[in-house]
Amino acid sequence: MLIATTPAPGHVVGVLEVARELARRGHEVRWYTGRTFQEQAEQAGARFEPMRAELDFGGKSREEAYPSHAGLTGIASFKIGVRDIFYRTAPAQMEDLLAVLERFPADCLLADDMCYGACFASERTGIPLAWLSNSVYILGSRDTAPLGHGLPPSSSSLGRARNGLLRIVGDQVIMRDLRWEADRARDQVALPRLRTSAMENIARPPALYLLGTVPSFEFPRSDLLPGTHFVGGLFGLPPEHFDPPGWWAELHDKRPVVLVTQGTTANDVDRLLVPALRALADQDVLVVITTGSAVDAGRLGPLPDNVRAERFVPYHHLLPHVDVMVSNGGYNGINAALAEGVPLVVVPGSEENPDVAARVAWAGAGVVIGRRAVSEARLRDAVSTVLNDERYRRRARELAQEYQSCDAPRRAADLVESLADFQGQVSTGGVTR
Template sequence: MARVLMATTPGEGHVNPLVSVARTLAERGHEVQWHAGAAFEGKVRGTGARYRPFRAAYDFSGMTRAEAFPHHAGATGLSGMTLGLKEIFLDPAPDQMADLLEILDDFPADVVVADETCFGAGLAAERAGLPLVWVATSVYILSSRDAAPMGLGLPPAGRPWGRVRNALLAWTADSLLMRGIRRHADVVRARAGLPRLPGRVLENIVKEPDLYLMGTVPSFEYPRSDLRPQTRFVGALAGRAAPPFTPPPWWDELSDGRPVVHVTQGTIADDADRLLAPTLAALADQPVLVVATTGGPGAVESGAVGSEVSGAGVAGRLPANVRLEPYIPHHQLLPKVQVMITNGGYGGVNAALSHGVPLVVAAATEEKHEVGARVAWSGAGLHLTGRLSEERLREAVRRVLQDGAYARRAASLREEFRRYDGPELAAAAIEELLAARSAGRTAIS
């Protein structure tokens, strides 16, 4: 059996996709140790892995982006994405690497498994000469002649004219738009004692992984004739084991005949003023039941008919058709939902599609506009760009509810997801990689 060292950026959206992978590897007899933020110690131990805490690395687990990086307030679009890349993911990487190399001194792992933005894991694997596995927590990030560079939110274009467009945009991204990130990657690698990597932006930070596990299905990712051969689509990575769930008192209302609209701001509370509050106002007089979640326990108290609430950007008396909760497990709620409104978190979007729920995505921060672009491209929902308004949100929900094409496309994606057992496929691919290396091959076939 193998020794597996896992590492994750200390955020819910980066940890959650790896939980089921860690549990499945442990169930299959592998020894797993996991370097994670303190807020996730219980979650890590629950998988059967040994918890290894952050020491040198900045641990912002349990904090919102506004709390961990207060100067990021208001940063959206491409500038917000590049600021996040630099300060949330690049700058901590050498300290993450130092932690992981220290762990490797007493735990000689056979493989490093990490989310793709835990760049410290890539640096540590390179320093230690270990194979690296990425478990995707967002869209495919490696370059392609058939797609525009990540960050622009553009649909794919694989024909000759489209490839010319993509090449010009790639040059622009490398030389102008994201030149600062490209140069900063060289600085980070130097701090880690590693030589400069030639290559495109986002590909000069760490070496490409030996295995790239995409937590989605092929039909939700742009087609590429040059998809890296080490890429595997494994489907949704939601865990099979779930904590007990006690339904709130209003749960039976989900079956009263009204369309159910679920609005979520994801696992952080930073988007409430931008998305959650205007959505509640936009749908207040509509013949729907709105189930809103605010980003986890403690963000806001539960609310039902006419409740006075405050916190997470929501204050005042709730509309009569709104039910507000800190958190509801998606596997419990989504089978009862007709439309989901989201800021574009990758895990939540794939969870919705795996249940056949069409979407309205209103992305603002990080790479979420890329997720929204794929929702629109796939036909499973709408992507609202630019300034949000109550009228735009209301019309988008009405359109998705009334035009059956969105529900049919989401249902088609649900059937595709059902053909994939994400945790088992991910574990099997990691075992295949290790078997190939044991046999003297450097890659899986």
């Protein structure tokens, strides 16, 4: 098994449990990613295969890795992020992976669903490819709007007309330059251009598409890609050692606990963390703020008496104590909260965050505050609503039961094994196509 992942936490964390399960079953597993994740890959039982230095931005925020992205928002941020982080790196990723495959003839590739170098390598070699989602389902559907709009699903005649019109506008106007970038990337590696929609003309769809969530958190579609499977939540491996911060005992007080987080790479503290800190400063709650690896907690200024700030606290340990999570819409954090029955307040950032927020609202598991409506008063009211309206907690607990009914690592490993077994039969003449 050869695993390939973009060198960012959200693209690595979901693969860890699957890699460990595959290694536990006796498979030889190698993992191509950034050096920041070498220890985690090896902890999971994989042999680490480093990507070349110019592709490896692991351990940096987006702005540190790509200074020209600083200050961008909305669709401009989304498109330039996709172009620089995923499309323009894909040809060199493919070269790295082809070199690995020369000395390690893998039976299948397992990649996050935006590691397009793995897609190119699969096309060039014929090795079957499985995607493991790092966020929402990224392929188009007649029943949903294109990514980036944050709209609910609709399979009515009017809704499908809306979705189709947005796809046309996206292809011909909004995403036209991104389509060209995908075409150029494929030209660069001598692969034929794909006459499909923007965001889908970069790579052929995989044999398996594993979604790291539950059906009740993803929009329903009548045209899911064949080979799509909901495997349940995948939240990474718990830390081998955990030293709780000095305030940990306060989690057992009677005050509700509100977790405020903007994930591991975003560093715009003024957009969510500072307003939330001020909004909740005089409330009878314990506020835990996690700033992410790229942000110094000191940038928050003097902390109110009811606020505790850390750069990072493992969700495995923290979330069982949390009553409400306030988030920018990071996919893995949202799923982790729901798996613990924690309802949400979402203030979506850029990239696919509005689409994640739309699923929170659609599932009934929290309150969404639009980017233009963010204020201290709105944040305070939203947290109070989610704390006091039992509907949100009840729905989050229903979703938690659905997550807990899944053995996600086992299910994902079973499916990847079946793909590798099929390839092995083809290679030895045991299957006729």
